[in-house]
Amino acid sequence: MATAWTPTEFEQQLRALGRYYHVHHPFQVMMYEGKLNAEQLRGWVANRFYYQLTIPRKDAALLFNCPDREVRRIWIQRILDHDGGPSAAHISDGGIEAWIRLGEACGVPREELLDQRHVLPGVRFAVDAYINFVRDAAWQEGVCSSLTELFAPTAHKQRLQSWPDHYPWIDNAGLQYFRNRLTEAHRDVDHGLALTLQHFTSYEQQQRALQILKFKLDVLWSMLDAIYLAYVQQMPPYFNVKESA
Ligand SMILES: O=C(O)c1cc(C(=O)O)c2c(n1)C(=O)C(=O)c1cc(C(=O)O)[nH]c1-2
Numbered sequence: 242m243a244t245a246w247t248p249t250e251f252e253q254q255l256r257a258l259g260r261y262y263h264v265h266h267p268f269q270v271m272m273y274e275g276k277l278n279a280e281q282l283r284g285w286v287a288n289r290f291y292y293q294l295t296i297p298r299k300d301a302a303l304l305f306n307c308p309d310r311e312v313r314r315i316w317i318q319r320i321l322d323h324d325g326g327p328s329a330a331h332i333s334d335g336g337i338e339a340w341i342r343l344g345e346a347c348g349v350p351r352e353e354l355l356d357q358r359h360v361l362p363g364v365r366f367a368v369d370a371y372i373n374f375v376r377d378a379a380w381q382e383g384v385c386s387s388l389t390e391l392f393a394p395t396a397h398k399q400r401l402q403s404w405p406d407h408y409p410w411i412d413n414a415g416l417q418y419f420r421n422r423l424t425e426a427h428r429d430v431d432h433g434l435a436l437t438l439q440h441f442t443s444y445e446q447q448q449r450a451l452q453i454l455k456f457k458l459d460v461l462w463s464m465l466d467a468i469y470l471a472y473v474q475q476m477p478p479y480f481n482v483k484e485s486a
Contacts, residue, residue, distance in 0.1 A: 256391060268285070288364045290360075297319070371460045397419040400419050
C-alpha cells in the first residue's frame, strides 16, 4: 500500500498545482501585459460575473451538504462576503455589487451584467460544472475544490498593479473588488486548507484531493478558453453561421 504524505508534503503537492492556475492562461497574460482592448476587457468582466453570481450558491450547496455546525458557522461568511449583508467583512454591499461597480468602471452597464447577455455558453458550462460538482460531492470535497483560492491573491495583486498603468481609463475605485479579495481570500484559504489537510489523510484520499483541485483549475482555464476564442480570436459561437433569408 502506498504511504500517505505528511500534511506538510501534502500541502506542497496541492500548492505545486498552482502551475496550472489561470494566471498563466494567454488571456490573463494579455490582461496583465496591457494587451487587451476595451471590448476584450469588458467581455472578461461580463463573463466572469457569472462566476461571481454562482459562488454564493455554490457555498450554499456546500453548507447544505455539511452536517458540521463548526464548519458551517465559518463557511457561511463566504456567502455574506459575496451577497452583502450586515456581517460582510468589508463593504456591506458585498462582492457581487463590487463586481457590478467594476463592470460599470469598465463600461459594462449594470443591466448588461445582470441579464447575462454576454455570458458565453462555454463559460456557463464551466461554471455550472463547479456548482454541480459541489452539490453532488461530499462537503469535504467541496471544500477542497475551493482551494484554487490558494493562488488567487497573485491574480488580484497582478490586476491591482497593472491595470492603473495599462488601462488608465478605468476608474481606480472600480478595482475595490480585487482589494477586498486580498484579505478575504487569505482568510478563506486558511480555513479551506486546514480542513483539507485534516480530512484527506490516506494516500488514496490525497490523490483524490489533487484530482479535485485539478478539476477546479480546469474550470477556470476553460472559462478563459471560451473568452479567448470569442474576444481575441473573434470566433464566438456560430460566428460562421449564415443567417437564412
Ligand atoms: O479572480 C480570480 O482569479 C479569482 C479566482 C478564484 C478561484 O481561484 O476560484 C476566486 C476568485 N477570484 C474570487 O474572487 C472569489 O471570490 C472566489 C471564490 C472561490 C471559490 O472557489 O469558492 N474562488 C474564487
